[in-house]
Amino acid sequence: MSISSINPVNGVIIKTYQEDSADQIHQKIDQVHQAWLSYKETDFKSRAMLLLQVSKLLTERKDQLAKLMALEMGKPLKAGVAEVLKCASVCEYYAENGAEFLADQSIKTTAAKSYVSFQPIGVVLAIMPWNFPFWQVFRFLAPALMAGNCGVLKHSSGVTGCAIEIEKLIIDAGFPENVFKTLICSSKAISGVIENPYIKAVTLTGSTEAGKKVAEQAGKLIKKTVLELGGSDPYIILSDADLKKAAKICAEARLINNGQSCIAAKRFIVVKEVVEQFTALFKAGMASKKTGDPLLDDTDLGPMARAELRDELHQQVLKSIKQGAKCILGGEIPVTEGEHAYYQPTILTGVKKGILAYDEEIFGPVAAIITADDTKDAIHIANDTNFGLGAAIFTENASLAENIARNKLAAGSCFVNEGVKSDPALPFGGINQSGYGRELGMFGIHEFVNIKTVYIK
Incomplete structure (x- = not known):
């Protein structure tokens, strides 16, 4: 063999x-x-x-x-x-x-x-x-x-x-x-x-x-x-967050390793007061990443690891759309000859409980935006998952952020105003x-x- x-x-x-x-x-x-x-x-x-x-x-x-x-x-x-x-x-x-x-x-x-x-x-x-x-x-x-x-x-x-x-x-x-x-x-x-x-x-x-x-x-x-x-890491964006900074970090966190990371941001939970503004900034950030040959120095996003993984991801996107999500970026398999396992940066909005992108881990360059009524609702949505690897929260209220990160979010790692990442000095794992x-x-x-x-x- x-x-x-x-x-x-x-x-x-x-x-x-x-x-x-x-x-x-x-x-x-x-x-x-x-x-x-x-x-x-x-x-x-x-x-x-x-x-x-x-x-x-x-x-x-x-x-x-x-x-x-x-x-x-x-x-x-x-x-x-x-x-x-x-x-x-x-x-x-x-x-x-x-x-x-x-x-x-x-x-x-x-x-x-x-x-x-x-x-x-x-x-x-x-x-x-x-x-x-x-x-x-x-x-x-x-x-x-x-x-x-x-x-x-x-x-x-x-x-x-x-x-x-x-x-x-x-x-x-x-x-x-x-x-x-x-x-x-x-x-x-x-x-x-x-x-x-x-x-x-x-x-x-x-x-x-x-x-x-x-x-x-x-x-x-x-x-x-x-x-x-696995993980379905939630990133909470509150109304007082620095939206430009949050959108930039969130785009990078979603597309890290071509979107194929257990701690890549998966679910973006945004309070309703700022969801439109954040979505616009986030979309611009996702769209700005250069897809191409991974052997070129200026490539931000390469192919997925295998074509069958890309195809499975696309089916998750199509099913989420069928269930009520709206695709505002990407969502298509490139048709250019030779692009064997590529997938475009994709954003789904209007994601709610019962839609695949809310309930399952999506392992690829696809982001799910979920609207929350308020901070309490955002925390509830973040914890409404079978996973518990990483989580992040964006807000200018330092004491509130630390309280949520320490006491409210069910995850092995919680980051404030930063994307989830591993560090040799910090314990890493999930619940x-x-x-x-x-x-x-x-x-x-x-x-x-x-x-x-x-x-x-």
Whole structure:
């Protein structure tokens, strides 16, 4: 069996890879486990130096890796370079802070000495998606390696080239042999990978349905999981917001990564006093983005990752219109020859409960504008979802904004007057159907360690 990387610009096969057999997969996992038995004994300083070398290599190879992302999943070059540099920053972050995060913590009890120690657990399986081929992996891998764990990666088949380059980066940085390996296989092989006794935990970024399947199997085997799943992030715009600034941020937040991000803005909830003014500014911002070849420096919006994803998105738009939404921008598949998986920036207005664009996640450059009666109604609409990944609010009332962000919005991350984004220093993850557990920050590195109590009388 084989898998192929396909250029979403033109549908041409970039490269075909031979899949690992079941025996080859388990042999790789065994190799990583054997490497872990030694690697777990290394000190924090040694691990940190290796992570800093990875950071250096990422920075040196940023243009090469950005081009690979453009070819395999359509990310514009400037966005690809930014992604690689963000990976470099997360390696630096854990190299600089990991030892402190994992230092023994003394706890006062009746014992002569009692403390908590954080120890590596072994081989972590990462199941990662195509939309951020490097960042999704490094935000798991950097803390895992700093904690003394090892890893195996089952990446999305369409970005196999990126997966291979990540393994090469770890090798070239000087990490001990086999501390990290890429499995070249389809999703059908995941079940057998999770069952391998050397796999101690699983982290998955992907759809809610994929998360359910992985959680079910891992749960039966009592293996810990961290799940970062779908999202339908609400952006609330109140009447006193700086509308020009809000519209600019919202357009960028909707179109990030060609609209294919779990934390891309999805639902724009605007109080009725300013909905017309915001919509006009937002439409201008969306329309101004240049769609084109992701290999060109001035391209803002490339193709979607695959033609079938574009077609599914278009059907969501058509169904939403049929249910009562109005399309005021885009909503059409380009007919230009060679535009294999492109979709125009699209805005739907008049979106209400019961319309697909209100109720479901839309994974592409399509925005849903929902009118709210007032602040209370806007908060209700924002929370009227099965998801809970990120949320944002735009208002000039700082105390009101903080109260809403902290106490009213049901999400793992809430941003004020800024688009939702991940940061190496801040925990990242969701609630409800958006998953559980946290990546990044101090909390992220604690997910896959044995938090051990030591009590000495």
